[in-house]
Amino acid sequence: MSIFFACLLGVHLALKLWLSARQMRYVAAHAGQVPIQFAATISLDDHRRAARYTIAKQQLNMVHSSFAAALFVILTWGGALQWGYQALSSVMNKNLGFDLVLVASVVALIGLLDLPFEWWRQFRIEQRFGFNRMTQTLFFVDALKSFFVGAVLGLPLLAAALQLMRSGGALWWLAAWGLWAAFSFLLSVAYPWLIAPIFNRFLPLTDQALGQRIGRLLERTGFRSRGVYTMDGSRRSTHGNAYFTGLGAAKRIVFYDTLIERLHPDEIEAVLAHELGHFRLHHVIKGIAGSLGVALIGLALLAWLQTRPWFASSLGVTADPGLPREGLMLVLFGLVMPLFAFLLAPLRSALSRRHEFAADIFAAQHVSADSLVRALCKLYQDNAATLTPDPVHSAFYDSHPPASIRIHRLLASAPATASA
Ligand SMILES: [Zn+2]
Numbered sequence: 001m002s003i004f005f006a007c008l009l010g011v012h013l014a015l016k017l018w019l020s021a022r023q024m025r026y027v028a029a030h031a032g033q034v035p036i037q038f039a040a041t042i043s044l045d046d047h048r049r050a051a052r053y054t055i056a057k058q059q060l061n062m063v064h065s066s067f068a069a070a071l072f073v074i075l076t077w078g079g080a081l082q083w084g085y086q087a088l089s090s091v092m093n094k095n096l097g098f099d100l101v102l103v104a105s106v107v108a109l110i111g112l113l114d115l116p117f118e119w120w121r122q123f124r125i126e127q128r129f130g131f132n133r134m135t136q137t138l139f140f141v142d143a144l145k146s147f148f149v150g151a152v153l154g155l156p157l158l159a160a161a162l163q164l165m166r167s168g169g170a171l172w173w174l175a176a177w178g179l180w181a182a183f184s185f186l187l188s189v190a191y192p193w194l195i196a197p198i199f200n201r202f203l204p205l206t207d208q209a210l211g212q213r214i215g216r217l218l219e220r221t222g223f224r225s226r227g228v229y230t231m232d233g234s235r236r237s238t239h240g241n242a243y244f245t246g247l248g249a250a251k252r253i254v255f256y257d258t259l260i261e262r263l264h265p266d267e268i269e270a271v272l273a274h275e276l277g278h279f280r281l282h283h284v285i286k287g288i289a290g291s292l293g294v295a296l297i298g299l300a301l302l303a304w305l306q307t308r309p310w311f312a313s314s315l316g317v318t319a320d321p322g323l324p325r326e327g328l329m330l331v332l333f334g335l336v337m338p339l340f341a342f343l344l345a346p347l348r349s350a351l352s353r354r355h356e357f358a359a360d361i362f363a364a365q366h367v368s369a370d371s372l373v374r375a376l377c378k379l380y381q382d383n384a385a386t387l388t389p390d391p392v393h394s395a396f397y398d399s400h401p402p403a404s405i406r407i408h409r410l411l412a413s414a415p416a417t418a419s420a
Pocket of ligand 1: 274275278355356359
């Protein structure tokens with residue numbers, strides 16, 4: 001089984017590097033000419049800049065993927081995890097706290113080692129292309145905040161899960177799944193007003209004319225929510241975006257201030273209509289249901305693997321009979337799972353792209369397709385998003401359809417729509 005996991009890791013890394021290399025080659029090869037649909041809106045200079053930006057990001061991804069694979073080897077077959085496990089046993093009692101500290105330490109270590117890559121992305125790549133608005137201080141304050149939010153939310157959940165693994169009987173994984181479902185539900189409700197404000201300021205939309213326009217759209221689409229907000233995305237980046245968040249009465253729509261500044265009212269309305277489409281077509285609920293389904297399969301798999309002696313040994317770790325083993329199993333599972341999950345990425349991306357198309361069509365039915373096309377073009381231009389992604393890379397990773405296909409479909413849907 002060691003060979004199986006080594007092959008899995010090798011395939012995972014090779015696939016990632018191959019996809020990145022494809023994307024870089026394809027984008028470079030198409031950098032000389034703006035695709036015909038965009039020739040009127042996006043200049044050749046912007047198009048070339050988007051290519052350089054895409055390539056720079058892929059280069060960093062390749063280094064990061066290689067680093068992550070090396071870390072996997074060091075932790076498992078390299079003996080680092082075994083060493084930490086034994087070292088911890090000499091300083092800690094063998095109770096729940098032992099497992100908790102073991103898992104939390106590995107998570108914190110991986111987070112810490114990822115930080116330099118995050119820093120490089122922000123202060124080298126984003127900075128070079130003029131997107132960064134973050135100070136070094138804000139970067140580290142953000143990292144600390146994330147660490148504390150993660151600890152406050154994650155540690156109680158982790159303790160409960162480990163306790164269930166220890167003494168929850170053969171069906172502990174079902175109980176753990178129930179706990180996870182309740183936690184995700186609460187988090188979805190609490191995120192917009194409890195967690196997001198730790199990082200950003202949210203203000204109700206103040207522009208009167210825009211507010212009225214949006215009010216009419218909300219009425220037309222039968223939508224009720226706590227409202228539409230703007231977020232100070234400009235504190236960190238010039239990238240613009242809009243998203244839909246929360247569940248039930250807590251749901252809200254959030255526009256980055258950078259997007260509000262850049263788009264005309266009819267384009268903002270079109271972006272909002274797209275977001276409302278996600279809500280009306282139940283994409284949010286479907287997304288939550290999907291991830292809960294995946295969690296159920298994952299937990300059942302963990303329960304099965306936990307009792308197989310070969311699982312730990314094939315990853316270079318031996319559980320000491322005198323020590324708790326649940327934390328160790330959880331760490332190994334957490335390391336191995338993403339390797340499998342990555343192979344399912346094309347499926348997840350394809351589902352997501354279907355939702356994006358559907359939300360676009362919804363928007364075209366309630367506002368005009370033209371406004372959404374204009375908004376999208378500005379967003380592609382401002383975000384230096386490539387208009388010519390490699391088809392294989394795109395099929396694998398992209399949650400949103402490639403620009404040209406998306407706009408083609410939107411315009412194709414236009415004649416059937418009546419702009420209100
Ligand atoms: Zn969308």
